[in-house]
Amino acid sequence: MKKTRTGNSRELLIDAAEAVVLRDGGSTLTLDAVAAEAKVSKGGLLYHFPSKDALIEAMIERLIRTFTASLELALQSEPPTRGRFARALVRAMFDRPPELAEKESRMSASLLAGVANQPRLLDPLRNAYARWMKAVAADGLPPGRSMAVFAALDGIWLWSLFGIYQPTPTQLRAIRIVLEELIATDAS
Amino acid sequence: MKKTRTGNSRELLIDAAEAVVLRDGGSTLTLDAVAAEAKVSKGGLLYHFPSKDALIEAMIERLIRTFTASLELALQSEPPTRGRFARALVRAMFDRPPELAEKESRMSASLLAGVANQPRLLDPLRNAYARWMKAVAADGLPPGRSMAVFAALDGIWLWSLFGIYQPTPTQLRAIRIVLEELIATDAS
DNA sequence: GTCTATATCAAGATAGAC
DNA sequence: GTCTATCTTGATATAGAC
Numbered sequence: 433m434k435k436t437r438t439g440n441s442r443e444l445l446i447d448a449a450e451a452v453v454l455r456d457g458g459s460t461l462t463l464d465a466v467a468a469e470a471k472v473s474k475g476g477l478l479y480h481f482p483s484k485d486a487l488i489e490a491m492i493e494r495l496i497r498t499f500t501a502s503l504e505l506a507l508q509s510e511p512p513t514r515g516r517f518a519r520a521l522v523r524a525m526f527d528r529p530p531e532l533a534e535k536e537s538r539m540s541a542s543l544l545a546g547v548a549n550q551p552r553l554l555d556p557l558r559n560a561y562a563r564w565m566k567a568v569a570a571d572g573l574p575p576g577r578s579m580a581v582f583a584a585l586d587g588i589w590l591w592s593l594f595g596i597y598q599p600t601p602t603q604l605r606a607i608r609i610v611l612e613e614l615i616a617t618d619a620s
Numbered sequence: 621m622k623k624t625r626t627g628n629s630r631e632l633l634i635d636a637a638e639a640v641v642l643r644d645g646g647s648t649l650t651l652d653a654v655a656a657e658a659k660v661s662k663g664g665l666l667y668h669f670p671s672k673d674a675l676i677e678a679m680i681e682r683l684i685r686t687f688t689a690s691l692e693l694a695l696q697s698e699p700p701t702r703g704r705f706a707r708a709l710v711r712a713m714f715d716r717p718p719e720l721a722e723k724e725s726r727m728s729a730s731l732l733a734g735v736a737n738q739p740r741l742l743d744p745l746r747n748a749y750a751r752w753m754k755a756v757a758a759d760g761l762p763p764g765r766s767m768a769v770f771a772a773l774d775g776i777w778l779w780s781l782f783g784i785y786q787p788t789p790t791q792l793r794a795i796r797i798v799l800e801e802l803i804a805t806d807a808s
Numbered sequence: 809g810t811c812t813a814t815a816t817c818a819a820g821a822t823a824g825a826c
Numbered sequence: 827g828t829c830t831a832t833c834t835t836g837a838t839a840t841a842g843a844c
Contacts, residue, residue, distance in 0.1 A: 457737050458737045462836080462837060462838085463837075463839085464837075464838095472810075473811050474839090475809095475810060475812075475840095476810045476811070479809060479810065480809090482839095483838080483839080484839095542736065542737065544736070544782060545734070545736030547733075548730065549730065550647075554782060554783065557784055558784060561784050561785045562785070565785060575794035575797075575798075576793075576795045579787070579795055580772050580795045580802075581772075582775065583776050583779075584768050584771040584772040585771075585775065586774075586775030586778050586779065587772055587773065587774030587778065588771050588775075589775075590774050590775065590778040591774065594736060594742060594745075595742065595746070596745055596746060597746070597749040597753060599767070603764065605764075606763035606767070607768045609764060610762075610763075610764040610765055614802065650818080650819060650820085651821085652818090652820095660828075660829095661828065661829050662820090662830095663828060663829055663831095664827070664829070667827060667828070671821080672820065
């Protein structure tokens with residue numbers, strides 16, 4: 433713990449930024465709003481994050497860390513048999529506390545939206561996916577299965593991200609069963 | 621053809637807006653840029669679309685119409701057996717000319733991004749999904765199958781939308797086969 | 809490290825002439 | 827229906843004091 437640095441302030445500022453997005457939506461993510469939320473002046477904020485992009489990048493990285501953590505957790509309790517990674521993905525997506533999932537959805541949507549035109553900011557996400565896709569490829573199932581499961585989960589995520597469609601709990605259960613069968617069934 | 625109205629001008633302006641987005645990205649979709657592209661003044665543009673939101677809404681509606689049309693086409697050549705809608709979805713997504721798909725992806729991403737904070741503008745998309753989900757529910761397959769297929773297609777779409785991950789042709793083929801088997805296989 | 813004050817700018821929208 | 831000119835706002839970022 434030698435290096436406290438400015439690390440803690442940064443985390444607090446990211447907290448504030450998240451609070452703003454969750455409370456008022458992504459379009460209100462302005463430096464003023466974040467500074468106010470953190471009870472800091474804009475100058476103070478800009479000391480830690482020299483630009484708004486830097487702030488957004490940090491928010492994205494935190495979001496990825498959070499998801500990665502719950503994926504790791506799910507992985508640990510999966511037996512190392514074929515389809516392990518796919519099973520962990522399914523659990524990480526479906527078994528997340530609903531209100532947490534809802535928050536992360538809104539956060540993700542706002543960030544994706546704010547960032548879609550500056551592809552560079554999505555690099556951390558791209559890197560994360562590249563890693564996951566490697567795991568998918570090494571998952572031991574017949575070709576395409578794990579990736580199809582991954583895609584389906586991301587499809588549901590997309591619907592929720594932009595409020596495009598809200599599956600009922602029954603529908604979600606049905607989809608989950610289909611995906612789990614896809615993982616469990618032997619190649620045809 | 622009695623009502624020509626301002627319809628044609630509107631279409632030309634939407635063409636221009638699309639051209640701007642495709643050439644320079646979504647963040648450059650400004651009234652000035654669209655007006656310049658259409659060789660019209662900003663005032664002229666605003667005569668037809670009283671606000672930028674109105675323009676974006678029209679762009680979204682056109683995009684939905686386009687996709688709906690190719691889905692209808694795919695539907696027509698599918699035999700009316702169980703899983704018809706799911707099969708049509710698969711074909712509409714996979715068999716689209718690649719460079720067209722790429723354009724539509726970029727368009728969609730820019731529009732989604734610009735609009736994520738004003739959920740009302742996504743209403744046309746929500747309505748379209750509501751219709752499709754009805755068709756999915758009536759598709760005749762075991763519960764969750766058609767919807768899982770739909771989700772998987774949208775997941776791949778999401779990856780492409782934001783350039784998150786680019787599946788190889790081999791991977792795409794493998795996924796497609798998995799999905800088609802999911803549609804064709806009897807309930808387990 | 810944090811603050812205030814200010815520069816700068818881009819963009820949406822309005823008004824009114826033609 | 828289309829144009830020019832202008833208003834207004836809201837946001838990023840900088841400069842420099844404390």
